[in-house]
Amino acid sequence: MKRLILVGAALLIGVSAVAAQQDVAEQQDKLMKTIAKSFYGPLGRTVRGQSAYDQAAIDAALVQLEESVGKIATVFATNPKEDVFGAEYGSSQKIWQNKADFDAKIAPVAKAIADARGKVKDVDSLKAAYAAMNDRCGDCHETYRVKLK
Ligand code: HEC
Numbered sequence: 001m002k003r004l005i006l007v008g009a010a011l012l013i014g015v016s017a018v019a020a021q022q023d024v025a026e027q028q029d030k031l032m033k034t035i036a037k038s039f040y041g042p043l044g045r046t047v048r049g050q051s052a053y054d055q056a057a058i059d060a061a062l063v064q065l066e067e068s069v070g071k072i073a074t075v076f077a078t079n080p081k082e083d084v085f086g087a088e089y090g091s092s093q094k095i096w097q098n099k100a101d102f103d104a105k106i107a108p109v110a111k112a113i114a115d116a117r118g119k120v121k122d123v124d125s126l127k128a129a130y131a132a133m134n135d136r137c138g139d140c141h142e143t144y145r146v147k148l149k
Helices: 002-047 055-069 099-104 106-116 123-144
Strands: 089-091 145-147
Touching (some): 055 106
16 A cells, blocks of 8 residues: 555656656747747848838837847756657757857847847848847757757
8 A cells, every 4th residue: 555655656746747847848948939929020020021110119029039038048947858749849958968058159149139229220230130140049059959840
């Protein structure tokens, strides 16, 4: 009986640990999706000519982007050791083997956003800033993002 209770308790702990990891993976995925929403949304749509240039919308998106990018190091502090179920992209285990290098990829993105703020005045200046930011996002994705499907 005592043994059965122990097994039951171990199973319960196992289940909640898995749930916690899925939760961590989901938070990380959610942050990237929030970043993508500001980036590909107002900024990307204007670059592609799908939205008219709107200075207030651009400025707001840059502020949101800066805020979300500032959370990457903390949100990716824990290794969930699993991917979000059904996700298109996952995190490479290399992140937690080289966390300092992963974190070092954040500052150049933050700098590109800071450079864009106050400088972007029209579609042309937005295009240049967008490309500069996109390249820095790519510098991290190249090493640390895995395409799952
Ligand atoms: C320091 C590293 C790092 C930086 C900087 C970074 N990302 Fe990511 N990104 C990741 C990792 C790791 C993943 C895969 C894990 C995930 O999706 O949770 C990812 C996933 C994504 C995804 C896929 C989300 C999904 O599952 O659908 C998008 C879109 C994305 N990033 C956009 C961006 C954009 C835009 C920027 C720049 C403004 C950026 N990221 C900057 C590390 C980074």
